[in-house]
Amino acid sequence: MYSNFTVDCVILGFHEGELKVLLAERNEYPFKDWWALPGFFVDNDEEMEDAVKRILYENTGLKDVFMDQLHSFAGLKRHPKGRILTVAYYALIQLDNTKLKTKPVTNYMKQAKWFPVRNVPELAFDHKQILDLCLERLQRRLAYKPIAFELLPEKFTLTQLQLVYEGILNKTLDKRNFRKKMQNYGFLKELDEVQTGVAYRAARLYKLDKRKFLKHFQNTVAF
Amino acid sequence: MYSNFTVDCVILGFHEGELKVLLAERNEYPFKDWWALPGFFVDNDEEMEDAVKRILYENTGLKDVFMDQLHSFAGLKRHPKGRILTVAYYALIQLDNTKLKTKPVTNYMKQAKWFPVRNVPELAFDHKQILDLCLERLQRRLAYKPIAFELLPEKFTLTQLQLVYEGILNKTLDKRNFRKKMQNYGFLKELDEVQTGVAYRAARLYKLDKRKFLKHFQNTVAF
DNA sequence: ATTCAAAGTGTAGAATATACACTATAAAAA
DNA sequence: TTTTTATAGTGTATATTCTACACTTTGAAT
Known part of the structure; x- marks a missing residue:
């Protein structure tokens, strides 16, 4: 009913x-x-x-x-x-x-x-x-929920992550600045694995440490 | 009904x-x-x-x-x-x-x-x-809607504004930094008026320029 | 060996955030 | 009229974060 x-x-x-x-x-x-x-x-x-x-x-x-x-x-x-x-x-x-x-x-x-x-x-x-x-x-x-990561597979490259951010924000981002910022956050786990099946240099894979992500952002408000 | x-x-x-x-x-x-x-x-x-x-x-x-x-x-x-x-x-x-x-x-x-x-x-x-x-x-x-200003009278002092921010964020803020930041935003109109009815130095009154406030924050997102 | 396509990396300057303490002012009290 | 009181109002130095920008490395395919 x-x-x-x-x-x-x-x-x-x-x-x-x-x-x-x-x-x-x-x-x-x-x-x-x-x-x-x-x-x-x-x-x-x-x-x-x-x-x-x-x-x-x-x-x-x-x-x-x-x-x-x-x-x-x-x-x-x-x-x-x-x-x-x-x-x-x-x-x-x-x-x-x-x-x-x-x-x-x-x-x-x-x-x-x-x-x-x-x-x-x-x-x-x-x-x-x-x-x-x-x-x-x-x-x-996007700034305080793991939105980008829910749209990606468990293991992802930084370029894939950047593309998701760009898609949501609807603007292009600087590659070096994006990587620096993401890596500085400290909630990305760098894996000992790389992409497979690409016809060029394979990119390193990363995973999200959700625990650290949430801890990082739980108190992120203005001032 | x-x-x-x-x-x-x-x-x-x-x-x-x-x-x-x-x-x-x-x-x-x-x-x-x-x-x-x-x-x-x-x-x-x-x-x-x-x-x-x-x-x-x-x-x-x-x-x-x-x-x-x-x-x-x-x-x-x-x-x-x-x-x-x-x-x-x-x-x-x-x-x-x-x-x-x-x-x-x-x-x-x-x-x-x-x-x-x-x-x-x-x-x-x-x-x-x-x-x-x-x-x-x-x-x-608070960071992108005129919330603090809706809780204040049309004309308010910077101290009153700071108290509202502190009340919502539930923490104390530095007076000089708060004032600097607010004034730099550029959406506060400084009036030629001061507080009345206080038994000490009267504070200057300000008004919000809502137009400028909204313009300032309409594109405020991460990155 | 060469080509290709994307991965990966550093630095300098600008802007913003933070920490911090004294002087100015107006009314009230003495 | 002086002094007291309570809050208003102000500046600087340092740290942090943001921004702009271009070349080298790598691995597969040809």
Whole structure:
């Protein structure tokens, strides 16, 4: 039995140097055939976060995904059938080629597809507003939440890390300054491993020491 | 006619060097006689923000108050009568002696009273969690939203401003460094006026140039 | 052996942050 | 009118962080 509110989820991944969002093509009215953020009604006996997890699983096949609440939207006119409150979340996944191929998994949507976040089709409801808010929040939270690392595989190169920062901040960064700063933070573990399968000099791999990351940023506020 | 969700509001003011929150003593079950954040059901045909404004007006007599959404809470067990989703807001008011004297204004509460934010009684529902989240958010948002200024009268002294910053950040700041930094930002208008009614040297008054404030901070993110 | 494509590295100057203590002023009290 | 009191208001030196900037190294492919 459904409750009377929904969750909508901005599912983000990073692929080919770009931040991408998973959108669903709706197969139901209103906004049938429009692209929208994956979302659905929360069940009456279901925790809200579990509903988000369910949507994530249906759309990506993944469990244990990093997620965070964004904002709630309850405008009287946001849904043509009357007010439907929605709680928006974002989720960050490690997107790779295997996950790029999406399949329709629920009957209320025709297909799901990844789009570059800054080049999405027109979206249903107020979903464009939700996406924009998400991107703005990510820029701020990047500084004190392990956002960049949730978008990367466990082992990553500094160049990959820089590309994620650039994708979220939507601007290019200086390579040397970026590396210096990251390494000075002290929460990157340098591994004795390098990249494989590249046709040029292989880059060193790093891991995040989440413990040190959180300790470093728990008291990071102005002044 | 009530909808099925509520708004709860962390109403904050600054008085006698301390950040204070307005709490309401409940006159209804559940949690009758407990202190709680002011909040109530949103009407079916009422915008959520208007509901917050209504609660603010009932409790403080003020309109046009600065407010911002915090987070939504929808735990199945947060309310003994079943899940009630609540959207938490915070609001910042200019608290002075006239506003300190509160009166009971609604029948679902016995009285309202101001408490120092870091010394509140045990709260109903998950309201302590909401308050703590609010204080944490304020610390972060202080750096890019005009939070400190919403807690002060239009004209204020630098010492008053510093006290607000200290109250929110919950630590003391260096006077000279604080003033230097604030004045360097360039969004404070120095007035040709000084404080009145003090028994010692009167301090110069300042106003916020909100336009410059927002311009200054709109692009303030890491890197 | 050469080419290619990306990895990896240092330094100088600018800006910002921090630590720190005394003088100036206005009203009140003597 | 002088003195006291309480807060306003101010500068400098050092440390830290930020920024701009270009070449050498490496490993695979040709």
